[in-house]
């Protein structure tokens with residue numbers, strides 16, 4: 658099985674290091690800059706708990722060096738995908754599956770979703786439908802990423818917590834391609850449950866990200882602080898209820914009540930969300946995939962989003978002022 662991880666940063670690097678250490682797939686990564694040079698020189702180093710491994714991995718700057726793959730895992734930030742389409746193309750043959758490992762609303766959301774919006778391209782994550790056209794939604798295996806990881810230094814990934822990458826076909830089918838990939842991930846010590854309704858799981862993760870991430874960026878607060886403060890907790894809750902109404906109108910099941918989800922986020926503790934971390938490091942923030950796309954789904958479903966609209970306006974303005982907004 659030929660697998661390439663495109664974008665071997667925190668999450669892609671963690672996945673790649675685990676697969677490389679297991680040695681059961683023919684693995685490559687596409688990376689760039691000092692990170693690529695370090696992987697070529699020393700392998701992909703992974704700190705996990707008390708242990709550190711260096712997994713030898715085939716690493717390339719250009720996909721042409723690797724050729725057509727059975728699976729391409731896209732582990733880029735959402736806003737990095739459109740600019741990388743030309744670089745990804747040489748990896749794709751007629752049978753190649755593409756696994757999308759991004760937070761937020763995925764560009765393929767309405768592929769095989771059924772209903773009136775079937776086939777709709779979401780402009781906030783895929784302006785003009787370019788990604789849809791160039792990659793092709795029929796290739797997609799959806800994913801929800803639960804592990805937390807960081808790039809500590811070029812070539813060095815630090816695993817923070819979690820091993821679960823839920824997988825699912827947009828159609829819900831338990832296809833051979835998704836079950837075969839899940840098998841290899843399990844051999845590598847990961848959890849890779851195959852879901853029949855990956856969209857509902859995407860929404861559960863998104864529920865927290867669309868509210869807590871921008872509020873944390875706007876206030877500089879950790880998850881625990883946002884939940885402890887009545888004002889910010891109430892605002893997050895209002896955003897989440899707006900999102901729930903949108904999701905439910907699209908057929909999504911929210912298996913837990915909103916207050917339980919809020920408590921779960923608070924229990925994570927004094928943790929800075931990825932959006933706040935990106936802001937503090939001067940990196941582009943994933944505003945469009947996490948928040949603008951939900952606003953767009955609100956417009957498409959006719960559901961009002963006053964709280965989401967206000968927070969989005971503020972966080973986008975903040976990102977522009979700080980040079981951390983990467984419009985697609």
Ligand SMILES: NC(=O)C1=CN([C@@H]2O[C@H](COP(=O)(O)OP(=O)(O)OC[C@H]3O[C@@H](n4cnc5c(N)ncnc54)[C@H](OP(=O)(O)O)[C@@H]3O)[C@@H](O)[C@H]2O)C=CC1
Pocket residue numbers: 663664665666667668669687688689690692732733734735737740741744758759760802803804805806807808931943
């Ligand atoms: N990190 C985490 O704990 C979690 C992340 N996620 C989600 O996973 C996704 C990936 O996040 P994360 O791993 O943190 O992001 P990172 O920025 O750590 O990794 C992305 C990697 O892709 C590289 N990249 C971008 N464009 C290209 C290109 N054209 N060619 C080659 N390499 C490229 C980046 O390189 P460069 O650094 O040079 O830009 C970087 O190494 C996001 O959607 C995030 O929200 C979900 C759960 C937890």
Ligand SMILES: CC(C)(CO)C(=O)C(=O)O
Pocket residue numbers: 760865866869870922925928929930931932
């Ligand atoms: C910590 C958490 C769950 C916040 O909602 C997250 O996913 C992020 O920081 O992006």
